[in-house]
Amino acid sequence: MEGIHTLQEFMFQTKGIIYILAVGYLLGFVWFWRFLKMDKKREQ
Amino acid sequence: MNKLLRKIMGLLPAGLLLLFALNGCSESTAVQKSTRADLINLVETAHISNPTRNAVKFPHDIHVEFASKNGEECRTCHEYNDHGDLVYTFKRSTPMSEDELVKHYHDRCQACHTEANAFGEYKAPLLCGSCHAEPRRYESNWTPIGFDKSLHYLHTMVTDDDCASCHHVYDSVAGELVYIEGEESSCIICHKSTAQNGTPSIKSASHRACITCHSENSCSDCHDPIRQAKIEKMDDTPRLERGQPDFALLSAGDRDLRRSKLGTVPFSHIEHEEALGTCRTCHHEGFEPCQNCHTPGGSKLAQGVTLQQAMHAMNSPHSCVGCHDREKSEPGCSGCHGLMEQGRLSEHSCTICHNGPKPSELNAVKGRFTSFDQFRADTNKTRLSFAAKEIPEIVEVSALQDRYQPVKFPHKRIVDTLMAIISGSRIATYFHGDEDVVCQGCHHQSPIGESPPLCENCHGEPFNPNTKNKPGLLGAYHRQCTGCHEKMNVLGRGNDCTVCHEDKGMQADAGTSVERPKEK
Amino acid sequence: MTDRIAALKSRPLLTPFNIFAAIILVIGAFLTFKRFTQGIGAVSNLTDTHPWGIWIGFDLLTGVALAAGGYVTSAAVHIFGKKEYHSAIRPAILTGFLGYSLVVFALLYDVGRPWKLPYPFLVSQGVTSVMFEVGACVMLYLTVLFLEFSPAALEWLGLSKIRKTVVRLTMLLTILGVILSTLHQSSLGALFLLAPSKLHPLWYSPYLPIFFFVSSIAAGLSMVIFESTMAHKKFEIYMDDRHKQEYNPVAFGFGRAAALVLAAYFACKVFGIALDNNWRFLFTGWGAWFLFELSGFVLLPCFMYSIGVRDRNPKVIRAASVITVLGIMLNRLNVSVIAFNYHVPADERYFPSIMEIGITLFIITIGILVYRFIVTRMPVLYKHPDYEDVH
């Protein structure tokens, strides 16, 4: 936190990290969705 | 899904959890700081402009101890100049650039440390983090050692008044140091904090001068506050004869004096010498007249501090009024002065100091004023203009009787103690020794007179929006009395009400003068 | 049908569970009497500095979160058209309805003047408070759940005309249920937005309402799986074959949904930390506890769910549902009790008294008993023969 003195800097750091995390999350979620694919034929 | 991937996925949360749990409890507990004086901040000594890592705090005494145990001496780390004096920088006499310096330190220190560790029983730090560590186990309590009168007197006795052993002046013609009688002054006058065109810095100059005789080699011998306190304090030191006058008429010097209306300031130099610990308090940059640097309009020489500010600045350690103002915080004085507004010059007291002849008449009266006594008030013992009997013995303060008996205020005893304090202090005697200003300690904001107004004349109901900062009578009484007692630490600040007035024995926990509300 | 009634009649009375339940009820009754004659302080360790204890932390917050199965299942079946899980609706609605009734019942104990509970709506409305919104939504949702559950009761009572009208309302009730649930599940989290100085920064976040809502979906899904596992163990004979067939598919379907929701919830929690730049707290003692909650009760179940779904292994899924349910409990207790007043020195911290735990057990036991009563009599786990129409 030492380099942060203004709200602008605070938001810049936090929002910046959130966007990076968000991109990672979206990619991960798509993989995870496919990973859990419940194709019909393996239903029973 | 192959087994391996599943195992890794399985271990992930557990591993993460373990890692952070360990990390969590290894929270750095507050490092218990021990203090020592021998820490040299290498970033400061080497003047590194923007250090990329924490400064290394070099423990000089540990290395000295190591050196003495292993037959090394100062020469291993320090070099000697052609005069044979020790150069206090680390193994270099020629100045180096910052990068060279950094490399210089790293090569030598690491080389020495690896060699020392090779001996086995030493664990000298080699990793970057251990030298540049923060927070550190040691906290430097290095304190400068001031050369005050008592220490000076000790040294004069030791060198049986041979001033030349320390004092010298640099004779640029002959290019060497010579001693001139009557020119002795403080070291810091010439030796500034950093070496300037040839004159060594105060650090190297003082170390060279002191260590040649003392031959101590660890910083804490002089710079450790506990050791400093042990130095013997001499109080009645004889006067340092340096051709200084006993008395002087201070004025703004020869600048266009015709127009100045204020009188010169008669200044008893001898009394101030006794009162102050060192000459440096006023002569902080040398013994030249103040107005050379502190010109009336302010000059670069004195960073723009004008003559007026130099003499009257409240928070300056060198100014007359600043020093006098700090005197008021003595327990004896702060009873009254502590309750008054701080840091404000009271306008009506200009002529108390400026009561000498006008600068324009100086040459007319030359030679007539030779001593400060000519300006001191005629009576040397302070006395009040009232006869003793007129001062009431006990004053009953009963304006606000309620749960407590009226206060029997020992008026006479308090006045006498205050007058004793005033006559005991030269500064108080001079400033308000002869008038009855002592009464204004309590009867403030009103003219001095035989029968000053009572408190309840001005202090009545509290919280009147027009008189915002004036307390009500109850607040006035208590603030004035407990304030004075606390500042003069007489009886301290008690919260036991029966010390000043007995309890009327009303119902034990009676609230206050608040009348009981009617409805249940 | 007949073997069910026979099974009902032939059940032994003195089973260990019944004895244990009887003891709890007796103690509970005594504690209730003590609570309503000597005040809250007499039965709890609640003080002015810790006004809310496990009655709020567990009975209210966790109870409401675990009762989210109702809206989650009805939404999945009616709105998202997952007809294959139809059999899971009634048990979920029953759990939801029972959950909410117990929450209100527990509220009577925790609130100083329970007879004034209708005041915020009838006498003087404090609309600036999140509590007002929570109260309103809980009351409304309780009635919605009652209506959604009434077909089962009406079938049991044989009042088919009323049942027909109620069944027609199902779609409307489902949508209303989801709206109300979204509102109060999130505003239960918003309750703690008002005290940023008291809740530890790792748990306090402007996203609290969203965390509470998303975790309530995961809780609902897991509760349905958990509840069907329990029902299958204890009341299998009351299940008709459709219910038995759908036993595992429900687990897989809901398990998959739960895995996805838990993954999203984990991501949101990380976003919450990033939003307030609270990374440094992760390395403190509280940080370790927070990571324990997050990795042990969000990542782990999410991982187990995905394993169970991939390998079609219902046992792993059912185990994951238990962990998620415990996780929700831990999170709600963390927010309301454990990480609350985190700066108060340890010796003055709150710990529930035995009597408080006793009353909570009392309320849970009542819940289980009523659940057993309903499940063994009303057509919840089986289709009532006269009402074959599948709406």
Place this chain on the structure above:
Amino acid sequence: MGITRRSFLGWLTGAAGVATGAKTVEAAHGHFNGYPDSYAILHDTTLCIGCRSCEAACNTVNNLPKPEKSFKDLTVLDEKRRTTPHAFTVVNKYTDPHTGKITYRKDQCNHCQEPACASACFVGAFKKTPEGSVQYDASVCVGCRYCQIACPFNIPTFDFDDAFTPKITKCTMCQPRIEKGQLPGCVEACPMEALTFGKRSDLVEIARERIRKYPQRYIDHIYGMDEMGGTNWLYITETPFEQVGMRTDLGVTPAPEFTSGALSIVPMIIGLWPVLLGGLYVINKRRDEIDEHEKEEAVKTAIENANNGGKEGRHDR
């Protein structure tokens, strides 16, 4: 969470304005700075000598039960106390570990400008009065104790040992006495006048003047000027505020602003969820119909194939 308090209040005042047409003193951009000339109390801890007269006065004025230890017994100050249902105010003693200097501080309700308790109460039992005090009405109180959770200063107290009429108790700034033109009990009783009563604007001036006159004696900050959006009980001290039990990490956001964002989302959800859920339902119903339709097709073709099986597979339409 982008709906900020400002926009929400904008709608409210807009709607209110339209509906009632009442004259609302609507500050620009939803920023409010409290009732103009409300009363407040300035507590100067450098003057407080810890004599507990204020506690005694408060006890008498409010007819509270007498404590077992008399108000003259100052040993009570040795351990930290908080307000209780029988003590609206307590004086606490704080000793500086290094210098041993003792500071006393009186603790009671700070009567915030935007009270967290009023914002928290779902029956509106707390009300900020134009005179400055925050009043409590026990007749509507349900006893849910959310106000105790909300108050950052931990002031409201609850009768935990009363089963029938438990209520919240806290300092009322002696509102009845103020209305009669008298002083609050504690202010009148304080011998050192460490408590100054007056309009909040005057008190700020007094405090600033005192700080200017005695720079070494005061920390140059009036506590309560903007903490939690400003309070009607102001403090000036010599020791740092943390050392006299006052939290300096409370921030300046008034309490209602913490929940106004969340509450402003509620109408949006009510507005949008029906459309979203209804839409989903329609889509899924449509899909089921298509499935149904295809199934029938498949069944029909299957039957035809079976019938035609005997007549060399005529193509079906």
